Amino acid sequence: MSPLSPAVAAGADRDGPPAVTAAADDHCGGQCSDILPPGQNGNATLAQILLNQAFGTQPAHAEDQLGPYANLATGYPSLTGDTINSFFNDASFGVPADQVASTVRPAGRTDVTIVRDKKTGVPHISGTTRYGTEFGAGYAAAQDRLWLMDLFRHVGRGELTSFAGGAPANQGLEQQFWRSAPYTEAELQAQIDSAAAKAGARGAQALADVEAYLAGVNAYIDASDKARTFPGEYVLTGHKDAITNAGTIEHFEPADLVALASVIGALFGSGGGGEVNNALSLLAAQQKYGVAEGTKVWESFRQRNDPEAVLTVRDGSFPYLTPPADPQGRALPDAGSVTAEPLVYDRTGSATAQPAATALSSARRGMSNALVVSGEHTASGHPVAVFGPQTGYFAPQLLMLQEIQGPGLSARGASFAGLSMYVELGRGQDYAWSATTSGQDIIDTYAVELCQDDVHYLYRGTCVPMEKVERKNAWTPTVADGTAAGSYTMRVWRTEYGPVEYRATVGGKKVAYTSLRSSFLHEADSIIGFQMLNDPDHVKGPEGFRSAVQHINYTFNWFYADAERTAYYNSGDNPVRADGVDADFPVWARPAREWRNWDPAANTAAYTPASAHPQSTGQDYYVSWNNKVARDYSTASWGDGSVHRGNLLDDRVRALVERGGVTRAALVRAMAEAGLTDLRAEDVLPDLLKVIDTAPVADSATQAAVDRLRAWLTAGGRRTVTSAGAKTYAHADAVRIMDAWWPLLVKAEFAPGLGTELYTALTANLPVDESPSAAHGPTGAHAGSAFQYGWWSHVDKDLRAVLGEPVSGPLARAYCGGGDRAACRDVLLTTLKEAAAKTPAQVYPGDDNCAAGDQWCADAVVHRTLGGIKHGPIAWQNRPTYQQVVEFTSRR
Template identity: 30%
Template sequence: MSRVAAITAAAFLVLAAPAAAEDYAAFARNIIPSGQYGSVPIPPGADEQARMYDALTPLFDQVSADDLLRTFKYAGFGVGPDGPARPEPMPRAGVTVVRDRFNVPHITGRSRDDVTWAMGWLLQQDRGLLLAQARDAARLAAIDAPNIYAFGLVINLRQYTPTKAVDRMIERNGLRALRQAGAPGRALLHDIDVYLQGINARLKAEKSTAKPWTRVDVFAANAVTGEIFGEGGGDEARRSEFLSSLRKRYGTARGNRMFDDFSEFDDRDAPSTMTKTFRYGHKNLAGRGNAVLDAGSFTPTGPKGLARASKVPDWASNFLIVSGRRSTTGHPLFVGGPQIGYTYPGLTLEADISWPGGQARGATAPGFAGNILIGRGQDYAWSLTSAGSDVVDTYVETLCGGSKAKYRYKGRCRTMGRVDAGTIKDVGRVVYRTTVHGPVVGYAKVKGRTVAVSRKRASFGQDVLWQLSFRDLTVGKVKSAATFRESLASSPFTFNVGYADDRDIAMYSAGRLPVRPKSVDPRLPVKGTGEYEWRGFLAPSKRPFQVNPPTGALVNWNNRPAPGWGAADDNWSYGSTQRVRMLDAGIAKRRQHDLASVTGAMNAAATTDLRSEALTPILERLLKAHPTGATPRAARMLEWLVGWRAAGSSRLDRDLDGVIDAGPAPAIWDAFYPRLWAAAMPVEGVQAFVGDDSGTSSDFTDGGFWYLEKDLGRLAGNRYRDPFNERYCGAGDAARCAAAIWAALDAVPGEPDALRADATRERIAFRPGLLPTTIRYTNRPSGIQQVISFDRHRPR
């Protein structure tokens, strides 16, 4: 009897296992450190992927083929070596699901609808906790509620209750966008409705008291993703206040030159992923279409303490894609993924889906109606990094009628709209005004007169259309680099998308990008009187796209996509030094690569201190050329810094003793950098826009060290294509600058040889604190990371 039972069980597993389509991948592995589990209490094995992810970190660039098998899990179709397969009962006849040992669901449907329904069911099953917390708060992103970071409410477990008017607005906008998209929009709406059936069937099976999910929930889920990762710009008000203060302090001409330096709009020394030039935006501080706010006059509307700091988020997504001619196999190599932070429950979860005529696998997320966000099809893979291109503008509204609720537009005095968006618990009512441009985010003064400030987002009301691209990628409509570009052209959000198949590598920078009048400088607020409105949107053919570049690689770490591409007003980091240079250097070490060496290049950069790499050689030359002011302890500190840089600038703690292995140098840099900034950058107010944490807390995206690299580099003898207009450290006097830096080094407290950096403090914890596991600091993709290469393709 036991033998019969075993045979019967085996037969069931065969029937339940996904009937995988032909897999053209020569190698396919992935990892999601937050894992597939999402319930509380924490189930056994919930941190298994986190521990595998952590095991790669101490290998630095010494990654072997065996290491890939050990630190990444199987990402082919079907359960494969990640068994045993565990069948899971499903209440829909057309679908079967088996779970592998990582709890990843492998879904087989008799139709695409079966799979879409199952993905809704499993989303509620695996991420019910996240959905319960996020579904209402996400609505605030969809309506652009002023000065509220919706995702912050999710992470900080704040409760928001929307009004019915909010739901009506979101549904109206989403349905209008889908109708305008034609047949693809209708197909997507059908998917959404089937997906909702799956979510709600699971809620019913759980006997949940939660309200059934609606289209509004799906539209809002996509909006909050765009809020976090898919937009750029919108900080013109604060930036113009800074310009006003520079002009007041230094005079108009010099203040303008300094503003051009700090905004890093189109720095020819900034690293770009592509070799082809694409132009977007132009500087024009004398343009008639802008208004400059009086310094210190802007007062935001809305609840206090709920806005994200208006600067580029600490993005860390990257991809390294190597062409076949630089690969040992003759086929492209793909290593990449999005960085979305570390949470439990994870913001992404994995699915392997199969139906007649379709097969895909990768990370999905709430709101993805049967679609894969980052992943692979039969013969291609794709991944994203946030591009942050300028899709949000700020308008200055001229008030009229003696009221703060009336404004002038196209010669008429109009009354502002009013939105009652509901209540945030322990915060209060969310009520705001609107103009033709969007929500009123604050009030300010221009030449002493009070004005309203509003915000216009190009992707507003279009959020759900982001799914159209992923639907094409998921169902296999993409068959080449050219069709990849066509599918991504519909995205309203601004992302860099990397692609590889068995023959080609490609990148496309997507987004609904406004075309502004030449009389408007995109770094400053626009006059809202009606003469300076957008002139449509940038054509897909003018957005950055390149296939098989002459360098043989496409490497992106949230740097600008192409030469000539102007930075968004909220991004002042497109300078001469960015993290991507470390990835570029890793790829440049070899002419020919395999997947292990590309992964090693990524992994080495993930624990490298960029300040050390970029600034130490400059400081060494400058300080040794001007030794006046050097004390023995300052000289000793410089010696430690130079030695650390020569050894690779790693912040690793390999032996897990709680101390970074490199000795005193990491601690010296941590204490030295703020002192270096104070000594070398005498302009007040800059760090309000670039942040003051230059180290691991910002993943080396903050602190303004790129300004120091260029200013100090010129004093040390470096040549730049775009040198700064002004001199900053020592007013351009190298000896005076060096003396100030020597003093800053000497001011680092402690005995140089005894200093040590605390590695435990830098360990990564999973927010909001439900999962107790922590892992070593690393600066690499967390939403999913794929290591994949294809050696065949469907008939072309």
């Protein structure tokens, strides 16, 4: 059968007789599964929202994937190949005739059909023309996520509060994202045109796909407005009248997709930044120890290329951003001179200024994770993969599921709402792909020297004005949030070297620190890569996969599996820096320090060639959990050292591969177990106990705490409940003690030697802890993702040095007890005793979701509400939001 043939399942068509055609080629043999909580349906009418708020009732398919997803936490130990789909969906192509819930030809079109299945309500979009297929994709997206799409096109424009009200969360969202992408309307449209123009026939096809997709979105807007079935949030925010139906839901246009893409790119695909923060901690280290020794101390904490780091690509070297021996052009700030550039002005009423992007907030959210095993080590002889992105937990979810079949299109999987003209993460006819965030540095900080006044700067020797870009927002009270009226103006000063983020002096000269990102003005460029991934004529093996993801300018790790082969590729537009530039620090904005071949008008430059990007085909296994990508490949991430959450995957998958006969069920169990394990318990607690065990513990209360921790470690160090449905951990006291102990011991171990100023500066680079219950750090409370950011490696290396064990890539100095084992032991026991005495209420102080002392709830995953429908919390799991389990049984 031709890969261009449509796949349309049987079912009743409300506009005509049943339509039945053959399904597209599906080589999964029933071995492909996926899951995306809480549910496919992210739209709700006003009546459904009011019922949910009053009685907790849920619209159909609003949270039917949440239960199976949550149940894996207790069900994984007994999971088998036959029971995988008790926790996942069947991700085969098409819908069996007896499972068809509805069949719709949107807007009466005869060239596209949307079939939804009974179990999940996922749309299976099949078209006989390319235009019709994309029209159907847009229509289905609006059916499932119209409010969310509308919300985020306003977030990307910095206009959320004017659209959805001035709730503090709304103010924070628009302030967070607009600062990094303060585009004009002309620039939004130009990016669509530019992406299409430079990609030849594929670019022209992408532009046509966008237009068809938006036509489908707008057709649904018109149909739902006429039928009064539009999302109820439009009434709650004052855009529609529930009685008269007065008001308007604005149609979508191509520029809206760029605004959406800028938000997604900023969240998940823009590695780098943080150079000002790095400079502050380096200066603090040099101030304490002197330039030479201070630099050594700083580098040892930075861990740019730690030899003990777990790697995704284990063979070969891929040098990138190697620290120069003699750095050139550094523009380090004078002590005490750095101030964050204000974003918010002219506040009135309920307006607030959220904390600006300061030198103390450089960490970014990660995506995770991937476990891929080659066929050489599986029971079937076919590769097995368990992978997916961790995009956070929201209601409705940022991602949505779909199957799309039409001319040149054949895929099923997840896409970001409003960008679903193609499947972005999923499976094709005989292959599957997924991504994790890689974090390599595509953002640089330039120090532009000011001239004349604070809004003029030297650009290639000429004093030129900065460009002022503003967004003025005002809001009135709404039913949705009840926030009082208010207004403010967001203002960003832009230079040729990017938006201004900080002001400082360097050697007494006034400068503005700017942020230059290689994907700035190029938010739409990746569309070509995703188009290729959906094209079965393009992807016929690892070569086609690599050529597709090479067109994606976001900083991602990409994984691939078909029936015979596996592959990996690291994507992103990695600019080539000038000789001698250290990308970890601010650099002077002068021609000699600019990116090679940089064109500021188009923001294009010379990029590292595809051959220089980390890549691999057929490695025995791959794991990724935002860990170090490859040897000598530097990223912007701190903490890629001896202990990383990637070790939790690597240890388990390596053991499976060594035994051989890996199955889908075994790989799911490995993922699930790693996702319930406390990284500190598994990989650092043994070091802590070794030090403590060098002498008897005199204090009985402290010994009792040691015994509880040891028993927990023996049981696996997991944060698991006593039984299915329970809300109490099996080793609750040990978990509480570790949560209380870790921040105390890290500070007591390192602060005395580093000094308060340097310790504080380094914790700004890398938070000491990110436990599931942490209400701080990059992800915040109830976010699921945990143990990505922390001082796990630093504690591990320091304690092993104290114990006299070999340490590759050691810290530059000894810290725990000044390097004395007995003194170090005293530090650990003193802090342990203090931690053990803390009550549950002190360790878990409670919040809007949880009572003080409720340990299970403090860890629990909460779907952050972006619309009117709310969902209950689920037990903590450190796993992808959307996840696939795949094993292809044949290939074309």
